[in-house]
Amino acid sequence: xxxxxxxxWAEALDLxxxxxxxxxxxxxxxxxxxxxxxxxxxxxxxxxxxxxELREWSREGDVIRLGAGVTYARLIGELGACLxxxxxxxxxxxxxQIRNRGTxxxxxxxxxxxxxxxxPLLACDAVVEAESVRGxxxxxxxxxxxxxxxxxxxxxxxxxxxxxxxxxxxQYFSKxxxxxxxxxxxxxxxxxxxxxxxxxxxxxxxxxxxxxxxxAAEEFAAARLDWQGRSPLDPGVARRFGELVAxxxxxxxxxxxxxxxxxxxxxxxxxxxxxxxxxxxRADTRADSGRDSGRDSGGGSGAGDDRGSA
Amino acid sequence: xxxxxxxxxxxxxxxxxxxxxxxxxxLRERLGLPGAKxxxxxxxxGSCTVxxxxxxxxxxxxxxxxxxxxxxxxxxxxxxxxxPFPDAGPAHGDVxxxxxxxxxxxxxxxGAVQCGFCTPGLVVQAHALLAEAxxxxxxxxxxxxxxxxxxxxxxxxxxxxxxxxxxxxLRPPP
Numbered sequence: 001x002x003x004x005x006x007x008x009w010a011e012a013l014d015l016x017x018x019x020x021x022x023x024x025x026x027x028x029x030x031x032x033x034x035x036x037x038x039x040x041x042x043x044x045x046x047x048x049x050x051x052x053e054l055r056e057w058s059r060e061g062d063v064i065r066l067g068a069g070v071t072y073a074r075l076i077g078e079l080g081a082c083l084x085x086x087x088x089x090x091x092x093x094x095x096x097q098i099r100n101r102g103t104x105x106x107x108x109x110x111x112x113x114x115x116x117x118x119x120p121l122l123a124c125d126a127v128v129e130a131e132s133v134r135g136x137x138x139x140x141x142x143x144x145x146x147x148x149x150x151x152x153x154x155x156x157x158x159x160x161x162x163x164x165x166x167x168x169x170x171q172y173f174s175k176x177x178x179x180x181x182x183x184x185x186x187x188x189x190x191x192x193x194x195x196x197x198x199x200x201x202x203x204x205x206x207x208x209x210x211x212x213x214x215x216a217a218e219e220f221a222a223a224r225l226d227w228q229g230r231s232p233l234d235p236g237v238a239r240r241f242g243e244l245v246a247x248x249x250x251x252x253x254x255x256x257x258x259x260x261x262x263x264x265x266x267x268x269x270x271x272x273x274x275x276x277x278x279x280x281x282r283a284d285t286r287a288d289s290g291r292d293s294g295r296d297s298g299g300g301s302g303a304g305d306d307r308g309s310a
Numbered sequence: 311x312x313x314x315x316x317x318x319x320x321x322x323x324x325x326x327x328x329x330x331x332x333x334x335x336x337l338r339e340r341l342g343l344p345g346a347k348x349x350x351x352x353x354x355x356g357s358c359t360v361x362x363x364x365x366x367x368x369x370x371x372x373x374x375x376x377x378x379x380x381x382x383x384x385x386x387x388x389x390x391x392x393x394p395f396p397d398a399g400p401a402h403g404d405v406x407x408x409x410x411x412x413x414x415x416x417x418x419x420x421g422a423v424q425c426g427f428c429t430p431g432l433v434v435q436a437h438a439l440l441a442e443a444x445x446x447x448x449x450x451x452x453x454x455x456x457x458x459x460x461x462x463x464x465x466x467x468x469x470x471x472x473x474x475x476x477x478x479x480l481r482p483p484p
Contacts, residue, residue, distance in 0.1 A: 003311060003329040003375040025373055029353055032371040035330045036351035044435050045329060095458020096435070098353055164470075181457030182354055279336045 002044035009051050009131075012158060017133040020155035022046040022118030026054075026069055027101030028093065030110045048158070059166070065129070066162045068105035074105065083164055085120035085171030085190050092116055092173070095181050105159040108144065109152040111210070114161035114256075118145070118211030119203030120173050127163040132156040138163070145210035169193035170280035172273040175205070175258075176265050186257040189245065189269040192276050198227045202270070207262045214248035214270070217241050223275065233278045242271035315377045316344035317341060319385030324374070327335035333377045334358045337384060345430045346383035356459030359431040361385045366438040370457075385430035388437055389414055414436045416476035417469075432459045436473045444476040 004022055006012035016022060023042035025031045026049060034040045047219070048054055054069030057079065064083060066075070080087035086104070093116050100208040107115040108128060121141045128139040144152050154157070169181055173190040177183030188205035200221040217236050224237045225250040251262035314323045314334060324340040332351075337360070347357035352371045358369040361383040361432045370380075375403075390409035410418075413436050423429050439447060439455040447455070452473050461469060 001329040003373070005375060005378065025376070028371040028373055032332060032373060033352040036332060036370060041330065045373055045375070047373065047376050069475065094353065095356065096438075096455055097356060097359055097366055097458050098371075100365045101367050101371060181454075 001041065001224045004044055004046045005050060006046070006048070007050055007158070008088040009053060012048060012051060013045065013131060013133045013156075015046055017156045019044050019046070024048055024109060024158055026103045026106045026109075027071065027098075029098050029102040030112075037124055043249075046158075054160070058180060060163075062073040062166050062168075064166060066104060066164055068159045068161055069103060072099035072102050072104070082166045083120075083124075084167050085123055085173050085192055086117060086164060088171070088173040089120045089175075089188075089190065091110050092175055092177075092183070095290055098182075104162055108151065108159055108162065109153070111149050113145075113148060113208060113210055114185045114188075114206040115187060115211065116173075116175065116188065116205070119188050119205040120171065120192070121162070121164065122203030122211055122213050123192040124165050124167070124171065124194075125134050125201060126165070128159060129161040129163060129210045130154075130157045131160045132158070135158065141262035142213060145212070167192065168197075169195035170277040170284075174269050174273055175176045176269065180240070181293065184256060187249070187266050187269070189266060189273055191270070191273040191277050193281055195227070195281060198222060198225075200225070200274075202245060202248075204245060204249055204266065206256075207251040207266055209250065212248065214245040217244035217248060217270065225278065230282045233275055238271045238274050241274050242267035242269075245270035311375065313374050314379050316381045317343065317381065318383055327374045327446050329373075329375065331374040332370045333362070333372035333374055333382070336374045337382070340459065341387055343384050346434075347427055347430055349427065353458075354460070355428070355431070356435060357428050357431040357454075359434040359459065361404070361434065361438070365409070366435055383434075384416075385433050388433065395445060412470075412479045413440060413476045416472040416479065420472035420475050422464065422468040422469050422472035424461075428459060428461040428463075432456060432461070435459050436476065439473070440477050440480055443477060445481055478481060 004015050006015050015143050024043035024046045041185035054067045056067045057070050058065050072093050076087050076090050104117045108116040126141045128144050130137055146152055171192045175188035176186040185206040187207045190203040200218045202218050204214055205211050221241050246267040248262045249266055251259040253259050264273055311327050312325050313324055313327050334346055334348055338345055346360050346369050349355045349357040353368040353371045356426045359366050360369045363380050375410055388411040413433050417423055450463055
């Protein structure tokens with residue numbers, strides 16, 4: 001096994017081109033587990049932690065360009081207000097020690113269907129910035145996940161950054177697990193109201209071979225929500241939305257839960273999340289609320305009340 | 311490969327390090343610092359928590375090579391009279407408890423230690439919490455900070471007592 005230590009991004013790309021079989025390592029929270037438990041032994045590790053620019057994020061217009069080395073802890077601390085859905089999901093990752101190391105780009109590289117950052121990235125139309133010595137390209141998040149633990153990266157490509165649009169309406173993430181920390185999602189769901197476009201974004205996690213959107217649910221909600229009058233959410237609409245989200249999933253029975261449970265739980269998560277998001281949208285009476293209501297919804301929104309939707 | 315790093319304030323090097331090895335293995339087996347414990351090897355239990363460049367992390371999930379040029383502080387490094395490094399002091403651990411950090415002493419005084427296996431990780435993580443805290447943190451904050459550290463003996467009440475006790479001693483109420 002080799003340990004490759006690039007000092008610059010250009011050097012990292014050169015090394016990945018020369019050694020496409022090398023496994024990139026950032027926080028190590030997935031890669032080291034594999035090695036420690038002898039589940040797999042990469043031919044080489046490509047350590048990306050020495051590269052300073054990967055640890056930076058920047059705002060470019062209405063998009064946050066999140067460097068591949070920005071940890072969950074920093075995302076929560078520095079970007080909670082403008083990326084509330086992703087920040088909520090980040091708060092549920094592992095433990096403080098894990099959040100101090102793990103990164104969104106690492107979640108994307110591993111491409112586990114259960115990764116916590118995938119649903120909010122899907123719900124808000126993130127774009128993955130991949131690069132190789134051949135050049136850079138932008139991969140829409142919906143095209144990024146190609147199979148269980150598989151993604152659209154070419155063997156010589158590395159993730160440089162993730163481009164995440166600043167929230168343009170309420171966003172929520174919730175997940176099912178046996179305790180409040182150190183939980184791999186039994187299933188998870190994220191919603192983003194794109195209020196100005198009167199559009200609903202969704203992301204379903206840990207309930208199909210890949211994270212995926214619930215397109216039929218998105219279209220149904222977009223058409224049935226009272227964007228103009230902001231009237232209370234019709235419980236029938238919320239329930240149907242939940243059913244459509246559950247219908248988009250293709251879960252399996254495994255050690256964390258049965259398929260039938262996942263389907264049921266997803267319908268509940270989605271119905272509640274729509275209720276929370278819609279309540280926030282209605283409460284936000286500012287005229288420009290559709291454009292820039294990127295406030296931090298906090299991490300404590302997981303309580304099981306259906307605020308206004310029951 | 312050789313890995314150069316600073317541990318508990320002292321520059322050192324580990325030789326013959328396997329490329330897939332963890333920082334935890336380097337600390338325990340190559341540098342003779344057994345404070346950080348090896349339990350789950352997958353970041354689930356927090357027993358191996360150490361500071362890496364001032365941030366608490368699970369040492370089992372840091373590849374040894376990632377520690378090159380970095381600064382590590384282990385539970386041994388928190389105590390003044392303890393063993394900043396094995397060859398610097400008489401024995402592992404200072405039984406008199408003279409140089410213990412307030413967090414370490416509070417764990418003893420509160421009876422937060424039973425088998426002791428989780429204690430080093432809890433001490434480092436509690437140390438990190440209290441370094442940032444202003445006064446005694448609310449229980450919710452303590453629980454959140456320690457959510458990644460598993461204890462299978464005492465339950466957590468004595469551990470919470472220890473953190474509150476340490477917080478009070480570190481910043482006595484006016």
